[in-house]
Amino acid sequence: QQPVQSPQAVILREGEDAVINCSSSKALYSVHWYRQKHGEAPVFLMILLKGGEQKGHEKISASFNEKKQQSSLYLTASQLSYSGTYFCGARGGGGGADGLTFGKGTHLIIQP
């Protein structure tokens, strides 16, 4: 089952904050967040693991609610470079052999 991301799209002014949510119907072991700009490869932002461990970029923050199987990505003081499509990828198993199941993405546009 594909995670559900919300909102589908958001337009912000530079400097504003945004929250992108990712919700799964199945138990999760980890959640990944990636940003993809048009015509480019997805870029790793953050991984959140069951039990509270997190790895990612210093300027990115996120949360993982294991009970609700939900994750949120927090973008503060947005910059023009934050524009792109944000994907959450969910992994249900504890084994590393499971691939990620990605959501459909959230399109973020930052205007000057």
Place this chain on the structure above:
Amino acid sequence: ETGVTQSPTHLIKTRGQQVTLRCSSQSGHNTVSWYQQALGQGPQFIFQYYREEENGRGNFPPRFSGLQFPNYSSELNVNALELDDSALYLCASSLWGWDGYTFGSGTRLTVV
């Protein structure tokens, strides 16, 4: 450190033909995963290779196959191409287990 490189960048094939896509992993990474990304969608997991063996597979038919070589580079082979196989094919390398992916820029495959 080098990133993930994929070749070719673009490819046009005829329905029924076979295609091979190539990927060089990021230095230090031992796991390679392949994803298919249709236009406007999130990436879909095809399979994963670790220590030259496929150890995880998504919902793709057997005509999608792959290889991983001792230097951790990888190939994706697709036989009997169908029109619906037209997509961006992304290769992602990682260190086994729990780190985020480094994606390549992808191969855009068009089947006519």
